[in-house]
Amino acid sequence: MNESAKPVLVIGGGIAGMTAAVEVAEVGYPVIIVEKEAYLGGRVMRTHQYFPKMCPPTCGFEINIRRIRQNPRISVHTLATVEEISGNVGKFRARVKLNPRYVTGEHSIDDSITEKLTSERDNDFNLGLDKTKALYLPHKMAYPHEYVLDREALSAAETDTLTEICPDGAIDLDMKEEELEIDVGAVIVATGWRPYDATRLDNLGYGQFSNVVTNVMMERIASSDGPTGGEIVRPSDGNTAENVAFVQCAGSRDENHLPYCSAVCCMGSLKQVRYLREQNENAKATVFYIDIRTIGRLEKFYYDMLDDSNVSFVKGKVAKINEDSASGNLTLDVEDTLARETHHDHFDMVVLATGVVPNSADTPIPLDLKYDEYGFIDGATDIDGVFAAGCTRHPCDVARSTKDATAAALKAIQCLNRG
Ligand SMILES: Cc1cc2nc3c(=O)[nH]c(=O)nc-3n(C[C@H](O)[C@H](O)[C@H](O)COP(=O)(O)OP(=O)(O)OC[C@H]3O[C@@H](n4cnc5c(N)ncnc54)[C@H](O)[C@@H]3O)c2cc1C
Numbered sequence: 001m002n003e004s005a006k007p008v009l010v011i012g013g014g015i016a017g018m019t020a021a022v023e024v025a026e027v028g029y030p031v032i033i034v035e036k037e038a039y040l041g042g043r044v045m046r047t048h049q050y051f052p053k054m055c056p057p058t059c060g061f062e063i064n065i066r067r068i069r070q071n072p073r074i075s076v077h078t079l080a081t082v083e084e085i086s087g088n089v090g091k092f093r094a095r096v097k098l099n100p101r102y103v104t105g106e107h108s109i110d111d112s113i114t115e116k117l118t119s120e121r122d123n124d125f126n127l128g129l130d131k132t133k134a135l136y137l138p139h140k141m142a143y144p145h146e147y148v149l150d151r152e153a154l155s156a157a158e159t160d161t162l163t164e165i166c167p168d169g170a171i172d173l174d175m176k177e178e179e180l181e182i183d184v185g186a187v188i189v190a191t192g193w194r195p196y197d198a199t200r201l202d203n204l205g206y207g208q209f210s211n212v213v214t215n216v217m218m219e220r221i222a223s224s225d226g227p228t229g230g231e232i233v234r235p236s237d238g239n240t241a242e243n244v245a246f247v248q249c250a251g252s253r254d255e256n257h258l259p260y261c262s263a264v265c266c267m268g269s270l271k272q273v274r275y276l277r278e279q280n281e282n283a284k285a286t287v288f289y290i291d292i293r294t295i296g297r298l299e300k301f302y303y304d305m306l307d308d309s310n311v312s313f314v315k316g317k318v319a320k321i322n323e324d325s326a327s328g329n330l331t332l333d334v335e336d337t338l339a340r341e342t343h344h345d346h347f348d349m350v351v352l353a354t355g356v357v358p359n360s361a362d363t364p365i366p367l368d369l370k371y372d373e374y375g376f377i378d379g380a381t382d383i384d385g386v387f388a389a390g391c392t393r394h395p396c397d398v399a400r401s402t403k404d405a406t407a408a409a410l411k412a413i414q415c416l417n418r419g
Contacts, residue, residue: 005416006185007032007075008409009094011082011365014042016390016401016408017190018064023409025073029416032182033068034080034096039142040065042192043391044398046125046216048223048230051271051397052298058141060398065143077180078144084366085187089385089415092184100175102149107167109135109147116165121153123227126220129235130227135162135171140225186385186412189365189377190405193391196251196258196355204250204352209323210236211330212350214250215268222275232279234349236328241283241349244276245332247318248289252355260374262355263395266293269353270301273311286312286345288334314343321350356395379404385415 008024010017013035021031033040044050044057068074079099087093103109119134134153137145149171154162162171195216198206205212211234213221224230232241246269251257266289273285292313294302305311320333330350334343361375370382377388387408390401 002417005029006091006183008186008188008412008416009034009082009085009092009182009184010188010190012042012190012192012359012390012392013037013040013076013078014190014192014390014401015044015060015064015398016192016392016405017042017188018068019402019405020188020190020389020409020412021074022064022067022071023406024412025071026067027409027413028073029413030073031075032184033074033076034082034094035076035078036081037138038078038101038146038148039138039144040068040076040078041141041143043216045139045141046127046223047219048226048275049271051267052301054271054274061141061143068143076144079148082366083179088383090185090418092187092385094182094184094187096180096182098178098180100151100177101146102151102171102173102175103135103147104170104172104175105144105146107170109166109170111137113165114147117154117158117161119153119155119158121150126227127217129217129220134158135166186387186415187367188405188408188412189360189369189381189386189388189392190390190408191359191363191365191392193356193358193395194362196262196357198250198352198354200257201250201352201354203320204247204318205321205323205330205350206352209321209328209330209350210234211323211328211348212321212352214352214354215265215272216354218272218275218351222272222279232276232283234328239348240280241276242280243284243346243348244286245318245330245345245347245350246273246285246287246353247321247332247350248287248292248353249317250352250354252353253290258355258357258374260355260395261293262353263293264397265353265355267298267301267397269351270294270305272351273305277308277310282310284310284312286314286347288314288316288318288332290315290317316343356391358392360392379408380411385412387411 007030220226389404389408
């Protein structure tokens, strides 16, 4: 081990970034995580349960957080982004921007305080399906477990109220953006993914018909700390969803949208069918698919579902979704390619399995990296000392993300030991 080794910089604190960080630190090297949100955990934290074991995401998360918290070699910067990286392997210099939280962390804040505010903001953790107060805890398991103030959402009239209702010194409205220069030996890029913008699929009615939701929204709707307390109900009227269509490849494997397979959507939808069926024994689900792609041992998850007579599978791409505006019910036009029939089936809610887009497609890392045509970064990048892991490399599940992250951690450690 090189005792004078510089830290490894991990950009992105989702499951891939957190895994890479603990693997590097537990070998004995320092790590700095830079995460743009106010909390660690990434997209996995927004799922209700995760396949294949169907445990809540907090299970694995708690273990990782314990490892991070107990390890003095790991520093975490949230609300932070890397603005510039210069130098080369073994001696990179990064400029990190830290956005203000406006909460000092010196006094405790809780919901009995925030409830006194009327200023609200869209709850981005719940994908805008509900609201939070302007001063909010991002979610109940958030790490760091600290409130954040959305300065823009706080009305001018409530600026004084805030200082009155919070303990003295808890809020610092003069907190400013800060910059940090750090020297690091290697960089792991783990900036993950975002869902494909479903409003671009204009034949499928997302954004026009309120009972057409996306797979990521469905995760929040099914979640007990989500906008409906875990009840799978229709957004239009709050009625229980009894007959739900799952539309696969909504954007993926489509030359006009995402030509690649997003790899996780089939398992994602099968899992969500399970949420629906476990919640309501009378509920019916129909999955419209091109192929069901459940690889290796995940196939069992699919086969088990074939025994459920309330779940149907139709091989065919949905051409059009129409709404009956009076009831909010939806009709799907689809050609069943096995039966060679055209269907016009009615449902009370539709879930679009929108695909995975790398965040690096819109927000490139400030390094001269090569991206593929869709914005993904190859694992061993063309810059010595810079590695990519998880969904920034390719669409993948948690198991694959953690394997990537462990490989990237090993590669980064090798760089630190070269000097
Ligand atoms: C509907 C759906 C359901 C799914 N369910 C499952 C499941 O049940 N089981 C399973 O194994 N997989 C599931 N997946 C896949 C799973 O979400 C991914 O495998 C996982 O999120 C990949 O983790 P990641 O760390 O690569 O990316 P992310 O989870 O996206 O984390 C990336 C992190 O980087 C941060 N970041 C982004 N840009 C920057 C930046 N410029 N600077 C600093 N930080 C940045 C983000 O805020 C985020 O915290 C599902 C996917 C979908 C679409």
